Amino acid sequence: MARNKPRLAVWKFASCDGCQLSLLDCEDELLAVADALEIAHFPEATRTAVRGRYDLSLVEGSITTPHDAERILEVRRRSQHLVTIGACATAGGIQALRNFADVNEYAAIVYARPDYIRTLATSTAIADHVRVDFELRGCPINKHQLVEVISAFLAGRRPVVPPHSVCIECKLKGYVCVMVARGTPCLGPVTHAGCGALCPSYDRGCYGCYGPNETPNTRSLSHWLAKLGVDERTLQRLYRTFNASAGPFREEGGRHGA
Amino acid sequence: MARKTIKVDYLARVEGEGAFKVVVRSGAVESAELNIFEPPRFFEGFLRGRAFTEAPDITARICGICPVAYQMSAVHAMENALGVAVTGSLRDLRRLIYCGEWIESHTLHIYMLHAPDFLGYAGAVDMAHDHGDIVRRGLALKKAGNELLALLGGREIHPINVRVGGFYRTPRRREMAPLAERLKWARDAAIDTARWVAGFDFPERERDYTFVALRHPHEYPFNEGHIVSNHGLDVTAAEYDEHFEESQVERSTALHSRLKGGGSYLVGPLARYSLNFERLSPLTKEVAREAGLGPACTNPYRSIVVRAIEVLYACEEALRIIERYEEPDAPAVPIEPQAAIGFAATEAPRGLLYHRYRLEPEGTIAEARIVPPTSQNQASIEEDLASFVGGFLDLPDDALRHRCEQTVRNYDPCISCSTHFLRLEIDRG
Known part of the structure; x- marks a missing residue:
């Protein structure tokens, strides 16, 4: 019933x-x-x-x-x-x-x-x-x-939802890294898994729509993105889109933009 | 006796948060108001300062049900601003992804949101207890649309593959083949759907609407064409603001659109069909006639039949595009930013969706304006309630309230979209 x-x-x-x-x-x-x-x-x-x-x-x-x-x-x-x-x-x-x-x-x-x-x-x-x-x-x-x-x-159990990064999903699927191979800016290293590395599979960099993963190293990523020629304002916008107020993205977005 | 209020505080089976209130005094409708309490999210505010390339991803988030419509209006407006034309296979792929959204969105509305009104169920899950095979057919048809979105867009909701200038990656021909098989089944299921809904019991109510939709010289409209009406309007998207205006009412977080000097108008399936009947395929026209439709439809309760006809058209069109598809040399055409203003209107499942952007020299968005279909239909919905409810007053309260809800759902209102948009109260005094 x-x-x-x-x-x-x-x-x-x-x-x-x-x-x-x-x-x-x-x-x-x-x-x-x-x-x-x-x-x-x-x-x-x-x-x-x-x-x-x-x-x-x-x-x-x-x-x-x-x-x-x-x-x-x-x-x-x-x-x-x-x-x-x-x-x-x-x-x-x-x-x-x-x-x-x-x-x-x-x-x-x-x-x-x-x-x-x-x-x-x-x-x-x-x-x-x-x-x-x-x-x-x-x-x-x-x-x-x-x-x-x-x-x-x-x-009555915990959901199995891996907390690692999109980067790991990409490696698990065997995709070629869009950032290393093509210099495409990608938030995959700091973004929570769940999409199945969708954007890289469409020749596009991850734009962070799942928000930060556990303990993301956003500082290091920003450093690499800057080396690819991403300017300060664009860096800020990358972190400040669909998860702008999620702690690590909020903080990293605050370090850029000037 | 003298005064009666018919009220629904949270309208079900629509997308977003709305309500309505109809006041009846001495057997006549005194007022009919749609209230939209969906919280505003201020898209036009935070689009300022973003790059022109971000508009398709950001505006998609206005609506989880018709994100492709937002992406299409955004990319066409940007390309209009920057003087780029996307042609050939890339243009076809944009029509194809829109076919997917029409199939998915219309089928959701036909089977899960609207049919339960006609058959007396609270929702599709209840309906499935008595009509399991029909609901399963609806789910499979919806899935056919979603599979198109998933291939071309990467995913069904908020696709990631649409960009200004084209796509990030275009599909291989062999990826399309399984979809074609599925769409052949979907085309037959769409014909069965049209026959099924044509048998519903429709209130005989008609109004002399001003229909507004795109019209293209050769095609049933998705992304291109002039904005036309059945009363002589024929303008480009760049002229939209000269002919339409939005105003704000206190009860609603959605703006109301009107034709300057012309009052309310109707966008969506009824308008599109009535203004473009001759652009439909022979099979679609034949099924429409068999379903009891003429070359125009002015009974909003029959919009469910028109949606089924448009699903059929979209399945056929998708099959045609897949058949002639040739893989393009590049997934997108190159675009250079410049200071400019761009306009576009495309046909979201619920009707005309207008975008305008002003860009700074380096491509930053200085100003954005978005007019979604439900804002445009809001006045028409209220007028339908005001003119039809008077004829239903002999119904008991519950049935009357239900009839009012059905009258609103005729429009498949998308409230999240229209907010910048819905509450039913029926006041009988």
Whole structure:
């Protein structure tokens, strides 16, 4: 009976909806997931909205409004396990570029009446507001990793999501290094794995959409990038894109730009 | 009795966060408002100071469902600014990746977001309990679109392979072959989809819309063509700002677009189809006629049929492109930055998507302006609610609220996009 299945909820904060769409993009697994869990709250996919407590909450998006800062507390109170999905929920997302600028200036650029807009000066990760049980990275997340996280939750184990760098993924796949062989600037050495070294496999340098890996040596990478002719402003922009507010990228971005 | 409010505070099965409120007084609709409380993210603000080459990757993040549309409008606007034309196989590959997005996005809407309204389910997963084979067909069709995106773009959401001037790596012919087999199945599944949705029970409601879409001399439009309407408008993207204006309303973080001096208009499948019927393939036209469509469609509830027709077209077009594909000599054409202004409009699944950029001499973005389809449709959605809900007032509250939601979902609104954009309240007093 449905009652005995764990309850899944999917929540959205400031985001593009791409990470929750990843669940609907699991064309081969979606019906099996729906069989194993009760989808109790997932407004993008269903009108059904079961109130109460949830066994697993997937949270997409960052906190950018006073209302959302309150709402995430309620989501946490009602969730036994809370997993953030994607760069917005895990690091503030691209909208965290406001953290390095004046948000009122941004509002004035976009809106004729910025006074109608209620927003916070910063875009912050979910973990800055509540306890998070697991963070899944990526802009967007990898749907196979999402299925792994849900499966791990159902089995009561930790998800197997390697914390090494994109560089390692590249070597495991046997790709030729775009930086060594062609001098293409690449953030692979300091970026969290998960994409399967996608950009290098398309003859492009990694642009860091999974955010920093564990203990990244960003200083050394910046040194090598500068030797390839990357100027200071470009260096700063490389770190300040989709995970601009993630600690190591924030710090390294702050060292450049002049 | 005198006054009634129909309200939905968080609209389900749409992309993003919106709500609506309809106030009925003495049996007539007094007001209909769409409220968009999706938090603003200020893309046009932080695009300033970025390199022109970054626009396709950054603007893709406006929408996880139609990132290719943002990438296509961005690259075409940049190429317009910098005086570059992308032709031949590279141009074809851009049409092909857009076919993938139309198939994926339209199929998601048809099977998972909109069909449950017609068949009385909360969502596709519930629908699958009674219609398992149909839902599985929908998922497989959606996957066919996603496979195109994955090959050409590297991944389905936020593709990494699109750049100003072309691509980072172009596919080999042999990589395309398995896709062609899959698309042949998808073409048949799209015909079955059109027949399936054509059998739904449609409210007979029509409006005299001003349709706005791209029109190209020879092709059903994706990336190129003039912006035209059924009321005589025929302009280039560079003239967009002379003919359309955006205004802000207090209840919404999305801006409303209107035709200067002309009021609301409609973009998306209904407009595209009605303005470009003669550009469809013979098979697509035949299936459209069989599905009960004429050369124009002014019943928004039938937009689900038009989407199915566009999925069919996209499958056929993708097959044509794959068949004639020749690997290009280089994956991209070289581009030199200069101080310039560039404009582009392309056809996102939900309708016209306009970008304009002003660039500094070294290629830094000095100014960006983006007008997404749902901003443009917002006024039309409210007018649909205002004109149709009056005819449904004999329905019980739950059914009436559901009918209002369906009326909004006709547009496949993409709220994350339109924010710079949605709340339903039905007020019966």
